[in-house]
Amino acid sequence: MSTRNMASVIDVVRDVDAAAFIEQIYPKRRPVILRGVDIGPCVQKWRSVDYLMNQGGAMPVKIHVSATPQMDFINKNFSYKCLTFHTSSSSLVEVTDLTENYYLRALGDDPRKDKADIHQQFPQLADDIKFPDFYPPDKLFSSVFRIASRRTQLWTHYDVMDNLLIQVVGQKRVVLYSPEDVDKMYLNGDKSEVLDIDNPDPKKFPKFTEAHKYEGILGAGDILFIPALWFHNVIYKDYGVAVNVFWKHLDDSKYDHRDTYGNKDHVPFSRAQQILDRALKALEELPEDYRSFYGKRLIARIEKKVVQNDKPP
Ligand SMILES: O=C(O)CCC(=O)C(=O)O
Known part of the structure; x- marks a missing residue:
């Protein structure tokens, strides 16, 4: 019997303000794509790679480089390359021969101690982006700058914080699975062992085919609300730039204070x-x-x- 993943389309809600998000969307704890929220001039300005490079400057960054688009954190099929931000952003956008795939996930100044904070690491770019006031400011955990070359696919994982993933440049496909399907995800820590989510090996991962998929396409200016513990997989249809904010849904004491990524279990x-x-x-x-x-x-x-x-x- 074939039990290929059932799929639903993630709801798209337009022109949501803080009151509507906090009262109607947030308590349901389901993923939603928010369209039409004002995220500032980044949508226009960051389209120019020259602008990004100049404003981002010579900040050192570490990027994932992989020969295949499906990045695999469990078997580490990528290497890390240390570059300056302006070199990496030009490399990221100029990957046209498709022999390499690049992914930048910005880290804190000292990744063992500091969380990613776009205001700290990329102050000139941070001025261009407006984070929606959808969460209490004292609950903010980190703001993570992300850039990837076209085709890059990020492994399926969950985070322990609530998340607004703000897409600034390019389109990406997002696929989510409910925490209720945790027993079908073949987890290794916070990551799923199933890399090819569209063609999972049914012999190796029989239960995965029964997990319910929630799919959507994020375009420039869209925001995806990913509640804590929802599994997510991301495929960059274009070269893409995004920033996400993680914030705490629960009381401070429920989070590991040594966590700088937002993925250490409660x-x-x-x-x-x-x-x-x-x-x-x-x-x-x-x-x-x-x-x-x-x-x-x-x-x-x-x-x-x-x-x-x-x-x-
Ligand atoms: O869009 C991306 O690059 C990945 C997003 C992600 O994994 C996250 O926000 O936790």
């Missing part, structure tokens, strides 16, 4: 994993058939308590 989950490691170690004291019996009892408890939420059938 603190209660990390604690739960440590406790689970201890539980699994304890079961090792038993022979295999006993271990399997008690392991299944633990799974049943988790199922009942967390997944079914102790609801009556």
Whole structure:
């Protein structure tokens, strides 16, 4: 039986203001494409690569360079190239022979300690972009500048923060999967092992074909709201420039304070994993058939308590 991914089109909502986003869209915690929001003069200005290069300046950046468009963070099929921003932006746009694919994800000044902040790393470009006032300013975590060459595909992953992905130049296809489909995503940390989301190997990834796809096309000026934990995969149809803002939906204490990328799991989950490691170690004291019996009892408890939420059938 073929169970190819069912697909829905991501809703597009026009001319949303802060009140409409906060009251009607945000509480649903579903992805939405916001069209017609004022994001400032970047949409016109950043179309010029010369302008981007001049304003971005000689800032050192590290870009992913890969021979294939599908970048694979798990098997690392790319290398890193350290360039200055103006060199990288010209390389990114001038990749015409399609033998290399480039992806820049800006980092903080010291990536181990600092979060990406477009105002800090690219102050002259930051003046051109207006972030929508759709989240409390004190909840802002980072603002990440991204550029990729045409065809680049970014691996499917989730982030722990809410996200507004602001597309400034070029078109990209976005494919999202609900957190409810987590058991079908073949995760390795926060990343899915399924690279070819359009033609997944059904023998290797049988459940993935049952995950529900949410698809959309982002054009210049569009904003995609990606709620925390929603899986996303991005394919650049053109050379593209984007900035995304991550912000905290939950109380500060739920986030790992050493996280600079916005992808370290929430603190209660990390604690739960440590406790689970201890539980699994304890079961090792038993022979295999006993271990399997008690392991299944633990799974049943988790199922009942967390997944079914102790609801009556
Ligand atoms: O558009 C992109 O380059 C990737 C976006 C992304 O992964 C994110 O905003 O978390």
